Every structure is written in C-alpha cells, then in structure tokens.
Amino acid sequence: METSLLFFSQRNMCESKEKTFFKLMHGSAKEEASKEAKTRAKEKRNRLSLLLQKSEFHEEPQARRSAHVTRVTRVCPEEAIRWGESFDKLLSHKDGLETFTQFLKTEFSEENIEFWMACEDFKKSKDPQQMIFKAKAIYEKFIQNDAPQEVNLDFHTKELIGKSITQPTLHSFDVAQSRVYQLMEQDSYTRFLKSDIYSDLIEGRPQRTNNLRRRSRSFTYNEFQDVKSDVAIWF
Missing domain, CATH: 1.20.5 (Single alpha-helices involved in coiled-coils or other helix-helix interfaces)
Structure with missing residues (x-):
C-alpha cells in the first residue's frame, strides 16, 4: 500500500x-x-x-x-504694361504691388517690400504713443542686427534710427525707406520686368505656379490693406 x-x-x-x-x-x-x-x-x-x-x-x-x-489673372495686359513704365506706377497699383510681392517671394527678398509698406503706414500715424510702438516694432523686425527680416542698410543709417527710436518723428525712416526703394527699383524691379510672372501678364497668359517657401509671421499685402493702422501687425 x-x-x-x-x-x-x-x-x-x-x-x-x-x-x-x-x-x-x-x-x-x-x-x-x-x-x-x-x-x-x-x-x-x-x-x-x-x-x-x-x-x-x-x-x-x-x-x-x-x-x-x-x-x-484678373489683371488686364494693358494695366500690366503700364507697370513697366516706372517702379512708382507698379507700387501705386494694388495688383501691381501684390504681384511684385509674389515675385520677391520667389527670390526670398520680400522683406524689402514689407519694410517699404511698413514705412508708408508709419508715416500715416497720428497718435504719438502709436507712433512710438510702430517705430520700435519696425526697428526690431527690419533694422536691428539679426532682426527676423533684416533689410540691407549701412551702419550709419541703422545707428541714426536706433538713437531716435525712443522719440521718433514721421520722418524717422525716410532715409532707410528711400535706400530700400532704390535697391528694389535698380535691382529687383529690373528682374521683375524680365520674369515669367510679368511676361505672362502682359501676354495675357495664365499665371504659372511657383514653388514658394512658407513664411512664418510676415504679413501679406491683403492683411496690410485690411489692418494697416493696427500696431499689432508689426509684432
């Protein structure tokens, strides 16, 4: 067991x-x-x-x-041809300014036209406090060293603007704006008139597509038209 x-x-x-x-x-x-x-x-x-x-x-x-x-494509060839008569005629026309801005994007130099538009808006300022805010915003965005959209200006011009930024006048950016205007007129505008973008317009052809980079905080012409008196667009 x-x-x-x-x-x-x-x-x-x-x-x-x-x-x-x-x-x-x-x-x-x-x-x-x-x-x-x-x-x-x-x-x-x-x-x-x-x-x-x-x-x-x-x-x-x-x-x-x-x-x-x-x-x-809403731009008629006759209007586009007038843009070729002078740089001023191009910028004075809404579609001309917008088309030129699109062209500068293809060259990665749209900061020039945006600085010029910012100065145009600044000169319309009436309130002293708003003028100070806009002046500082323009300086920090376009002029100071290592600014996010720094334009090509000489040291002397930058220094003068920097010293007057706390008590700006409506003419504080005149010299800088004039130099950027001349740079665009003599350089970018000449290439624009030879570009496919412009030739398509004056010939009445459909606009070709371009591979444009994305932009972070820079405003477009449409935004400038809608809120051109709003200080927030410069921040």
Whole structure:
C-alpha cells in the first residue's frame, strides 16, 4: 500500500508540473500574440497618419496656388504694361504691388517690400504713443542686427534710427525707406520686368505656379490693406 501511494503521489506531481508548464507556455504564446497584434495596429495607425499629413501638405499649397492664379489673372495686359513704365506706377497699383510681392517671394527678398509698406503706414500715424510702438516694432523686425527680416542698410543709417527710436518723428525712416526703394527699383524691379510672372501678364497668359517657401509671421499685402493702422501687425 505504501509503495502504491508513493507512486500515485509522484504521478500527481508530474501531471501538476506538466499542467503548470503548459499554462506558462500557453500564456506566453498568448502574450506574444497580443504584443504582435498591438504592434501591427500601431504601425497601421502611423502609416495612416503619415498618409493624411502628406495629403494635407499637397492639398494646401495647391489651394493657395489656385487662389493666387485667380487673383493675378484678373489683371488686364494693358494695366500690366503700364507697370513697366516706372517702379512708382507698379507700387501705386494694388495688383501691381501684390504681384511684385509674389515675385520677391520667389527670390526670398520680400522683406524689402514689407519694410517699404511698413514705412508708408508709419508715416500715416497720428497718435504719438502709436507712433512710438510702430517705430520700435519696425526697428526690431527690419533694422536691428539679426532682426527676423533684416533689410540691407549701412551702419550709419541703422545707428541714426536706433538713437531716435525712443522719440521718433514721421520722418524717422525716410532715409532707410528711400535706400530700400532704390535697391528694389535698380535691382529687383529690373528682374521683375524680365520674369515669367510679368511676361505672362502682359501676354495675357495664365499665371504659372511657383514653388514658394512658407513664411512664418510676415504679413501679406491683403492683411496690410485690411489692418494697416493696427500696431499689432508689426509684432
């Protein structure tokens, strides 16, 4: 009887070990399968997110380009030809100014025309406090060393503006504006008249699309028209 009981006990122990081993193996397999399923699901989500981002990236510039083409093609060839008579005639026309700004974007030099527009707006200031705010904003954005949209001015001109910035007058930026104007007239305007953008306009052809960089906080001509007396546009 003792031998039989001992044999039965050992048999139960073996079966128990086998069951435990089977449970461990089965549980481990289920855990691995679960991890693998979660990994596959995560990869699918990442791929889907990437596809959506690519879709948005391509759709947005295309929409912007289409809107730009619609604006520019409204200009009649006769009007565009008048822009070629003088730089002043180009800037005095709303569509001319906007088209020239778009051209400068292709050359990554739109800070020049934006500085010129900021000075034009500054000269219309009537409130002394607003004049001080605008003067400081223009100085910090376009003139001081390492400004986010620094224009090309000599040291002497920058120094004079820096000294008068706390008590500005309506003529504080006249010299700087005149020099940037001359730079655009003698350099950028000449290239503009030879560009595809301008030749398409005077020939009445549909405007070609351009690969333009995205801009961070620089304002556009439309925004300038809508809020040109708002000090916040310079910050």
